Amino acid sequence: MEASGIHEGSYPVQFGWCGLDLEPSAILVKPEPEWTPSLFDPNAYEMHGISYDAAHTLGEDAEVVAHKLNAALRGTAVVTDNQYWDGLWTARLADSTGVPILFGYNDSTNMASTFRDIYDPWCLDRRGSLFEAVDRFYPHTHRADEDALRMATRTRMLIDRDWSEWLLARPAQQPVARRPFRLR
Template sequence: MSVRQLKDVAFIDLEASGLSARSWPIEVGWCFAGGSPKAMLIHPDEAWSLDDWNPAAEALHGIAYDDLMKEGVAADKVCERLNNALAGKLVFSDAPDWDGFWLYRLFQAAKKRQRFIVSDFSSIFRSAPPEDVDRYIAEAERVAPRTHRAIPDVLHMRALYELASPGL
């Protein structure tokens, strides 16, 4: 894979207020196969209810509602930055259904059109023998453990991608 192609492969992860049908995104992170990770806390939109804030989710990701109110970026600015970074790229998520749902909520709140498609990260491993996948997962957990925060989780995906795609 060429350097140009590496720049076209990205990984995205979202953290959320919970796992309900009305949950909303609170953090988004992304990185490219050959680049530095980026992340943004998301300021709660007025259409999102605090009733959908789950204390168990907060305990898992460690992001407090007050942090979002103080440090979060407005949905329209987050969407603009995501579109600018990811439009035309091959974007992978390890939870495309949930991340796709939260991206939908984010772009809906911003009244903007999402200009990138999120693909299932597991598709990278479809032709790999299961024992290789197990080895990749163990090694990626060692070098880039998942923490339920956006940057560590995209770095974990990138580590898995690099292990599964030797010679990049």
């Protein structure tokens, strides 16, 4: 998830999610009337490249976003790298739209216990190299869909030996330079 900033009154501007199929999805949120430009921290744009104007012009109505999120994620526990802020911004979406959120969050630090029974021992033995490969090929970009993909790869690398072998065998490549947000 990306937001207008990390401060009181900040609000969501982009939600992203990705399953273990590694097919990410994202949705840009049009700010609600009370989500004003004055609450949009300029440093947020520096982080994720999404401006208030881009969210306002290209984003979908917040109520539509809430319904789409529920349709895609209903009954799941979404893995997050910051349960506090992601939960706060999701609650802000629910409060602003009146649409109850039908999914929850599981902090990524709890994943070891969540998936312990299905981890592949071969993958666990190589987790240091696997984390390095994920960092190389799936960098933390502060784009909701790309960061959701990164979170999914960090789970899949420990349960899918074939995929992990492929990941470790991939030749190194130069990271792609980030571009400003554009509608894809």
